[in-house]
Amino acid sequence: MEGKDLLARARTGSGKTAAYSIPIIQSLLQSTVSEQAVRVLILIPTKELGHQVQQMVRQLTTYCARDIKIADISGQADISAQRPILMEKPDIVVGTPSRVLIHINQKTLCLRESLQVLVIDEADLIFSFGFEDDLKSLLCFSKLPNIYQSYLMSATFNEDVQALKELVLHNPVTLKLEESQLPDSSQLTQYHIQCEEEDKFLLLYTLLKLSLIRGKTIIFVNNVERSYRLKLFLEQFSIPSCVLNSELPVQSRCHIIAQFNRGFYDYIIASDEQALSEAKAKGKKQAGKKKGGKTDKGQDSEYGVSRGIDFQNVSTVLNFDFPLSVDSYIHRAGRTARANNPGVALTFVAHTELSLLKDIEEALGGASSEECVLRPYRFRMEEVEGFRYRCRDAMRSVTKQAIKEARLKEIKEELLNSEKLKTYFEDNPRDFNLLRHDRPLHPAIVKPHLKNVPDYLIPPSLRSIANPLLKKKKRKRMQPGPTSAPSKKFRKTQNPLRTFKYTRGKKRTGAKKKAES
Numbered sequence: 001m002e003g004k005d006l007l008a009r010a011r012t013g014s015g016k017t018a019a020y021s022i023p024i025i026q027s028l029l030q031s032t033v034s035e036q037a038v039r040v041l042i043l044i045p046t047k048e049l050g051h052q053v054q055q056m057v058r059q060l061t062t063y064c065a066r067d068i069k070i071a072d073i074s075g076q077a078d079i080s081a082q083r084p085i086l087m088e089k090p091d092i093v094v095g096t097p098s099r100v101l102i103h104i105n106q107k108t109l110c111l112r113e114s115l116q117v118l119v120i121d122e123a124d125l126i127f128s129f130g131f132e133d134d135l136k137s138l139l140c141f142s143k144l145p146n147i148y149q150s151y152l153m154s155a156t157f158n159e160d161v162q163a164l165k166e167l168v169l170h171n172p173v174t175l176k177l178e179e180s181q182l183p184d185s186s187q188l189t190q191y192h193i194q195c196e197e198e199d200k201f202l203l204l205y206t207l208l209k210l211s212l213i214r215g216k217t218i219i220f221v222n223n224v225e226r227s228y229r230l231k232l233f234l235e236q237f238s239i240p241s242c243v244l245n246s247e248l249p250v251q252s253r254c255h256i257i258a259q260f261n262r263g264f265y266d267y268i269i270a271s272d273e274q275a276l277s278e279a280k281a282k283g284k285k286q287a288g289k290k291k292g293g294k295t296d297k298g299q300d301s302e303y304g305v306s307r308g309i310d311f312q313n314v315s316t317v318l319n320f321d322f323p324l325s326v327d328s329y330i331h332r333a334g335r336t337a338r339a340n341n342p343g344v345a346l347t348f349v350a351h352t353e354l355s356l357l358k359d360i361e362e363a364l365g366g367a368s369s370e371e372c373v374l375r376p377y378r379f380r381m382e383e384v385e386g387f388r389y390r391c392r393d394a395m396r397s398v399t400k401q402a403i404k405e406a407r408l409k410e411i412k413e414e415l416l417n418s419e420k421l422k423t424y425f426e427d428n429p430r431d432f433n434l435l436r437h438d439r440p441l442h443p444a445i446v447k448p449h450l451k452n453v454p455d456y457l458i459p460p461s462l463r464s465i466a467n468p469l470l471k472k473k474k475r476k477r478m479q480p481g482p483t484s485a486p487s488k489k490f491r492k493t494q495n496p497l498r499t500f501k502y503t504r505g506k507k508r509t510g511a512k513k514k515a516e517s
Ligand SMILES: Nc1ncnc2c1ncn2[C@@H]1O[C@H](COP(=O)(O)OP(=O)(O)OP(=O)(O)O)[C@@H](O)[C@H]1O
Pocket: 010, 011, 012, 013, 014, 015, 016, 017, 018, 154, 155, 307, 308, 309, 310, 312, 334, 338, 339, 340
């Protein structure tokens, strides 16, 4: 509020969006300038985040005396459709650096005279998402006024944030640079378990099917293909899940997140593609990286669900594929235990990834102390050997062809959905909830008989904590059947030999008379 530049780092899910939005809203409300103009620019690295920031500001300003206008220009693909929105000169504009630059160059957005505050949210990601050049041309070529206030907000503090700090901030106030990067162990419990490829599938099946993991869960994989592989694997056992990846249209992505937050789905399989490109770019410093739209493979480079997205009330983050960098681990684990909620992060580690696990331990401060930050998850794999056959069978059904078909089908369906989401649901908000994203993608391989788990396959040690439904079923089955000894009550009331009554002298029906004669 004093107008100083600010560098703030705070752990994931601690409320950074509100922390910068509230003072901005306050100064806009206090402003005596009556002329409508764009006064605040919020730069974010992904489209999902743009949508989220806009929602948050709208919520915060719901009961304000003055109408604060905000426009998110990151989400919609069509630049011309955004022109009329910008012509209204919203107080706050949210966008990715590339999209903002396009509008400035096309003169549909002018900040030179009016900008008062610049925010760079998720500052640690702006460079790694390939926006370095755009940001530099935005800052350096007289696109902005000489004096404005800047905020850099970040969950991690890395070289990129340091570079941004020098580029953007003047004599800044720095906040909480030493605070831990994730919530402490009383709020976030972190585990790891060493297992190889087939065991990962077996373990996931066991955890979900026996409800050893309960509540909303995000399962992270490293690429799009893996997300479909896992979805097709799970759907054979009638475990519904949504995939979230960069191939889906942005409207669908935001709709999936909104529905997940409202409790429509329990499982999201999210592909953390950025982790892969970050790992590849390490050392190369992102030379020539494409940005600002679709990449050659039809994937959206302004996608990123492990970063900054406020998935609400997530009880477990499961790293099915190991994150490829420390920052990636922090951002993924930070999707649970947000605000003051508790959460669990469980990471599967293959033997080739143990060195990366060590890096994460070191970064999170566990290497020096005796205790691991990512505690070993003790699970006796030998007890679930009985499930291996069915898992192997299900894995075999997920062929490359099946994945290809599922991928195409999903994209086709989501493109149609996306069109509906754009226009139809604005007029019919109730129907917004009817559109689902967790339907089976390959119904031909769904095996109804695998929906249930036979009691004899459940390890005795897990029976007491497995799904209570299973217990109910079990109780039902314990009722006397032809092979078990009947109970006393049953013997008295249900046994036909005891209850059958033969009554003499009753009027015989015509059919009976005929039969007797
Ligand atoms: N003071 C508060 N009290 C309770 N909940 C809060 C408070 N501030 C923020 N929240 C909630 O905490 C959640 C996380 O907020 P937000 O997304 O801003 O976190 P963040 O620090 O930006 O996280 P990340 O680094 O992952 O982007 C949101 O659901 C938000 O509504």
